[in-house]
Amino acid sequence: MSQPVNLSYGRPYLAIPGPSVVPDRIQRAMHRAAPNIYEGELYTLTASLWPDLRALAGTAQNVATYIGNGHALWEAVNTNLFSRGDKVLVLASGAFGLGWANVAKAMGVAVEVMDFGRSAAPDMGAVEARLRADVGGEIRAVLTTHVDTASSARTDVAGLRAAMDRAGHPALLGVDCIASLGCDEFRMDDWGVDVAFAASQKGLMLPPGMGFVWFSEKARAVGSKAGLRTPYWDWAPRADGPEFWQYCHGTAPTHHLYGLREALTMLVHEEGLANVWARHEVLARTVWAAFEAWGQGHDRIGLNIAEPAARARAVTSARLGAPDGQALRQWCEHKAGVTLGIGLGMATEEDPKSAGFLRVAHMGHVNAHMTLGVLAVMEAGMRALGIAHGAGAMEAATAVVAAAAGGHGA
Structure with missing residues (x-):
């Protein structure tokens, strides 16, 4: 030639x-006329999601859903846990750990960053030493990315919890699972994670637009007086509301819910x-x-x-x-x-x-x-x-x- x-x-x-490949069967599940949001099949479908969402994250505890992307979830978690001036320790191993830290700073949280660079995961020995030095227990939470999408570094979350326990520190453990959930092994309850969150457009195989936050009873209690909480981001009605629409605090992302049902069937039940x-x-x-x-x-x-x-x-x-x-x-x-x-x-x-x-x-x-x-x-x-x-x-x-x-x- x-x-x-x-x-x-x-x-x-x-x-x-991300966005990752959306399977044809998920696209077909979403390709439908807008459903009745007041009664009928959407109620039954939505009720079926919560056990499978808990299974996906490896927890028997609380789950809240949001319309939004990963950046929205950073804000959702911050508002539900913190007040202005609260101190948190962020472990960064790439751009997205630093991104969560910057959002928290902009919201008035006192952020200390342990930056492990762009080519290595967090060093648990260094984290343990830092927590031991916090003799007054000022650090309210340790925050990290499970997988940093930019660097592709993966945090040993179970090892992080072990380091926190060895230090005897009472801080909450929060994990950004946006790039890992449904891909990398994650066991929220077994690993002692208090807050985890993920978005729809990566391992869950959906278009961007939905976010999910899983939180422990300890996180609920610690954050019950969070001064940053606002009506929209408040996770309590989303996790506890008796009507399906309360899970999304307003008009639900109806077509995403049909796609999510198909995705969870594929991940949790079939494969x-x-x-x-x-x-x-x-x-x-x-x-x-x-x-x-x-x-x-x-x-x-x-x-x-x-x-x-x-x-x-x-x-x-x-x-x-x-x-x-x-x-x-x-x-x-x-x-x-x-x-x-x-x-x-x-x-x-x-x-x-x-x-x-x-x-x-x-x-x-x-x-x-x-x-x-x-x-x-x-x-x-x-x-x-x-x-x-x-x-x-x-x-x-x-x-x-x-x-x-x-x-x-x-």
Whole structure:
């Protein structure tokens, strides 16, 4: 062929860390006329959601729903827990930990940030030492992201609770699960988490627009006198209201509720959370294997998080070096129909626009052929653009899938 061919026509694939792929069956569930909001099937459907939402987070405690995205949930949690001047400790391992801290500061909360950088998860020894030093118990809550969407660092939440217990500190534990719930293993009650929250557009496989907050009885009691609480954000009527519309404090996101019912059926009842977590584990290791092969002999290419235990199972942040990261993203989207995530929050003095970083999402409605397809397109792009890389990535990636899935059919 004398001229380059554009191979992007056909069904595009969005491999970014949210919004994630919305399954066809969820789209069909939402594709309906507006329902009666005063009686009928919507009441029965909505009532069926709460046990499954609790199961999703691993809790028998309270759940509240909101119309909003992750940024709205930061504000919801802050208003229900804190008064102006309350002190909190935020553990940051990327852009979104810092984002939650900044929102709390803007609301008048006294925030202390332990910043562990952009390429490592929180150090539990350092956290324990800081809490031991708070002999007066001024810190009301320890807040962290389970998975930071920008860096793809994953906090050891169970280890964090253990560090807090060793320090004998009474603070609440709050966890941002927006990028992890329905992807990375999470057990709210078993791990001693007091507040957790997630949004609809990532592991829950829905369009953006709904948010969920799970909270313990301890959090309810501690926050009962929160001075920042307002009528809209108040989680009590959302968790306790006798009518379905009170769960959303006004007109409900009706079509999202139909989609949510389908998503919870898929995750909790059909696939089961143990397999959901295992599937994301395998797909993450598939991506890691490819990057490790590409990086052999090429130091510019590598995973952002060096320690496997500290890596997200929902998304992988990696470097190719500027401007190769941005060039590869553009090639994959415009030449092959695969959209990769930008290098969000990874700017340096040498790379002020994070052009050397990209993110590969493997969250939600994703299986082996989708992930392997993304990696194959990326390798084709490296070849087309002349980006030097190590060999054997596809062999390494397919070996992970083959070993995990075994040699037997369904």
